[in-house]
Amino acid sequence: MIGRAMGALLAPITGAVSAVRHARMFHPDGVIYQARVAPATATAMPEVAARLAGPALMRLSSAWWRGRKELPDVLGVAIRFRRRAEPSAEAEPGDQDLLLATIRHPWTMPFAPLSTHVHDFLANDYYGVSPFMLEGVGLVYLRAVPSPPRASEGGRAERLARAVADGAARFTLEAKRRGTSSWQPIVTIELIGPVTIDEQALRFWPYLTARGIEPRGFVHALRRAAYRSSQHARGADRASAGG
Numbered sequence: 001m002i003g004r005a006m007g008a009l010l011a012p013i014t015g016a017v018s019a020v021r022h023a024r025m026f027h028p029d030g031v032i033y034q035a036r037v038a039p040a041t042a043t044a045m046p047e048v049a050a051r052l053a054g055p056a057l058m059r060l061s062s063a064w065w066r067g068r069k070e071l072p073d074v075l076g077v078a079i080r081f082r083r084r085a086e087p088s089a090e091a092e093p094g095d096q097d098l099l100l101a102t103i104r105h106p107w108t109m110p111f112a113p114l115s116t117h118v119h120d121f122l123a124n125d126y127y128g129v130s131p132f133m134l135e136g137v138g139l140v141y142l143r144a145v146p147s148p149p150r151a152s153e154g155g156r157a158e159r160l161a162r163a164v165a166d167g168a169a170r171f172t173l174e175a176k177r178r179g180t181s182s183w184q185p186i187v188t189i190e191l192i193g194p195v196t197i198d199e200q201a202l203r204f205w206p207y208l209t210a211r212g213i214e215p216r217g218f219v220h221a222l223r224r225a226a227y228r229s230s231q232h233a234r235g236a237d238r239a240s241a242g243g
Contacts, residue, residue: 075121132216
């Protein structure tokens with residue numbers, strides 16, 4: 001209830017900033033890749049892994065700065081687990097969205113830019129911040145752990161593109177049951193190629209939960225009204241521009 005109330009208070013702000021930016025207030029710019037999801041080796045959650053396996057889209061982005069700026073910031077990954085391999089900005093029945101960021105806990109949010117390696121997407125772990133109800137498992141925390149980054153020149157987008165071209169850009173989605181300290185692998189997510197779609201039309205929604213990952217907790221509740229306001233402002237902007 002508190003999270004939803006605070007989200008409603010933030011909604012006019014996120015909508016106004018999105019309208020001015022002609023983009024999301026948070027994570028305004030990113031890179032989009034097609035991905036392939038497969039059960040992790042010896043996963044203890046085979047039914048969950050089977051539900052998530054298949055094609056996916058992954059968007060990697062910074063939280064605040066636009067363009068090629070790589071100033072201190074939070075990085076995020078948004079994953080859409082899909083049934084069809086053909087890239088599309090539109091969510092379809094059976095799709096599942098999962099949003100993660102370089103923020104371990106809600107109370108670490110102000111300090112996250114200081115601990116985030118902003119020059120390399122593959123040099124950070126990405127967390128769900130608040131818990132999820134995982135069908136067949138219970139309440140868990142989720143994170144995506146990347147393959148080790150390779151020494152490389154250039155900005156984070158160029159580094160990632162080279163890793164994808166080399167077949168070395170992978171993430172492992174892991175779960176930790178509430179009250180425990182060990183992370184268990186569920187699936188591996190391999191980035192296989194860039195996708196050219198309308199980035200602003202690609203609207204991730206944390207409550208798109210067809211694969212049994214349901215958000216819980218304060219941070220997720222906060223997103224409801226705030227995200228809707230941002231999406232509405234961007235939609236209105238596209239309509240006024242004839243797009």
